[in-house]
Amino acid sequence: MRHNAVADIIDDAVVIVDARGTELARWALSDIRFADPARHGAPIRLRNAGSDARLSLPGDDDGAWLLARCPNLKKRDTGAVKWPTWVAAGIFAVASIAGIFVYLLPAASSAIVGLIPPSLERRIGIEARDQILEVLGQVRKNDRPLVCTEPRGQAILDKYARELSTLMGVPFPVNITVVRFPVVNALTLPGGEIVILSGLLEKAESGDAVIGVLAHEIAHAARRDPLQVSIKQTGAALMVSLIVGDVFGGAALGGLASGLVESGYSRDAEAAADFIAVTALNQLGLTARPLADFVAAMETDDPLSGMVPSFLSTHPSGKDRHRDITALSQGVGRAMTGYEWKALRNMCR
Numbered sequence: 001m002r003h004n005a006v007a008d009i010i011d012d013a014v015v016i017v018d019a020r021g022t023e024l025a026r027w028a029l030s031d032i033r034f035a036d037p038a039r040h041g042a043p044i045r046l047r048n049a050g051s052d053a054r055l056s057l058p059g060d061d062d063g064a065w066l067l068a069r070c071p072n073l074k075k076r077d078t079g080a081v082k083w084p085t086w087v088a089a090g091i092f093a094v095a096s097i098a099g100i101f102v103y104l105l106p107a108a109s110s111a112i113v114g115l116i117p118p119s120l121e122r123r124i125g126i127e128a129r130d131q132i133l134e135v136l137g138q139v140r141k142n143d144r145p146l147v148c149t150e151p152r153g154q155a156i157l158d159k160y161a162r163e164l165s166t167l168m169g170v171p172f173p174v175n176i177t178v179v180r181f182p183v184v185n186a187l188t189l190p191g192g193e194i195v196i197l198s199g200l201l202e203k204a205e206s207g208d209a210v211i212g213v214l215a216h217e218i219a220h221a222a223r224r225d226p227l228q229v230s231i232k233q234t235g236a237a238l239m240v241s242l243i244v245g246d247v248f249g250g251a252a253l254g255g256l257a258s259g260l261v262e263s264g265y266s267r268d269a270e271a272a273a274d275f276i277a278v279t280a281l282n283q284l285g286l287t288a289r290p291l292a293d294f295v296a297a298m299e300t301d302d303p304l305s306g307m308v309p310s311f312l313s314t315h316p317s318g319k320d321r322h323r324d325i326t327a328l329s330q331g332v333g334r335a336m337t338g339y340e341w342k343a344l345r346n347m348c349r
Contacts, residue, residue, distance in 0.1 A: 007055060009069060016055065025053060032070040046070075113228050118171040118191070121227050125191025128230075129177060132195060136181055148178040148198065153347030156207075156340055157196075157214065164215050165192070167280040168222040176214070180348045184298065188217040190227040198348040204294060207341035208334055212291025215277035222276060225269050274321060278328040288329035296322040 005024055007016045014032065016025040027048045035045040035054050044063045046055045049072075057063050067073060137146045148154075154176070161174040174192040184199040194217050196210075204210045220226060265273070278288040296318045336344070 005055075007066070009066065014055075014066065027055075029070050030072055032066075032073065033075065034073050046073075112231050113224050116227065121224070122172050122191035124227070124230070125189045125193035128189045129193040129195060132187065132189070133177070133179065136179055140181065144180060146180055148180055148348040150343070150347035152340075152343040153345075154178070156336060156344050160211050160214060160335065161194075161218065163284060164218045164277075164280050165222070167283055168218060168276055170218060170222045172221075174218055174221060178347060186213055186217050188220040188226050190224075190230055192218075192221045194218070194221070201345050201348065203298075204345075205297075206290050206334075207336040207344055208287060208290035209294040210344065211286065211335040212277065212281065212288055212294065215281055215288075216273050216291065219273035219276035219280070220265065220269070223269065223272060225265055225273070229265065270321070271324070274325055275328065278325055282328075282330045284331065285333040286331045286335050287333065288325050288331065292322040292325035292329070295325065 003018055003024060005016050005018055007014050009015075009029070012029050014027045014029065015023060016027070017023050025048070031049040033047050033049055035047040036042070043059050044057045044061070044067075046057075046063075046066075047053060057066075133146060140146065157176045157178070161176055165174045170192055172192045174194060176194045176196060178196045178201075179198065181197045182199045182202070183197045184203045185197045186200055187195040187197075189195065194214070196214075200213065201210065204213075277291070281288045281291075298318060
């Protein structure tokens with residue numbers, strides 16, 4: 001607390017008393033230090049070594065009566081923290097934050113997923129799908145409808161989505177939206193929402209490859225991987241916001257942080273999704289080899305694929321996935337006839 005006090009030197013100490021004469025503190029002269037660097041015209045503030053207490057002299061008191069008796073005004077406290085300690089503390093702090101991103105957030109997100117009911121995840125996925133469609137609609141440069149609604153192609157996808165999701169035990173209905181967008185990709189969102197970009201239909205060599213990709217994405221839905229990634233990203237953004245101390249700046253940096261935490265799915269998640277997908281295709285009697293060929297072809301067409309060694313990549317390499325999927329595949333049946341494949345491939349044309 002702040003007190004109006006009187007200070008006087010008695011023997012080798014400064015005795016500080018309140019207006020009623022009650023002693024508040026007794027400081028040894030040898031333990032008195034400057035609390036702040038001396039500045040011309042600024043009141044003198046003193047402290048006792050090893051204490052947070054402060055003694056502020058009036059502005060018109062130059063402190064000569066006291067300062068001349070204090071031999072250690074500029075001396076460091078015993079055990080004062082020096083710069084190597086601060087450096088070590090900084091390194092420890094950075095390592096702790098990195099540990100939170102790399103270990104704590106993934107572990108926490110896995111536990112949190114189990115507490116979220118499928119009905120809530122479904123609503124989260126629908127909201128995410130609508131936001132993605134809005135963004136894609138703004139990016140496109142033509143007036144054609146964004147969502148492809150050709151009924152024959154949609155019926156083929158819906159049929160296999162029902163069969164595969166039943167075999168994999170997906171806890172919610174799987175909904176597929178095909179979008180007219182020239183990028184080779186498929187996105188699995190929380191709650192069984194899957195968005196297929198038309199570039200994938202153009203790139204695929206057969207309907208078997210498309211159904212293989214669909215099986216892989218449904219496997220992610222069965223494992224609830226999209227929800228877990230979303231929780232990691234949200235947690236990363238929150239952590240950065242707290243560290244930066246600015247919600248808006250933290251939210252901006254949170255995007256970068258979330259990329260550090262999880263760029264897509266982890267290698268283990270991808271390998272697990274491949275295993276579950278191929279197992280389901282085997283149960284339907286369908287071959288997974290077109291999926292293996294598609295994965296390998298995608299990496300071959302990616303100019304950046306050879307620049308990062310597979311052990312440094314978040315995803316398993318296309319070569320490794322091709323090998324593993326081929327080894328697991330036992331079915332020989334084809335997913336659709338040539339007529340059905342034509343209807344599916346042309347559903348956005």
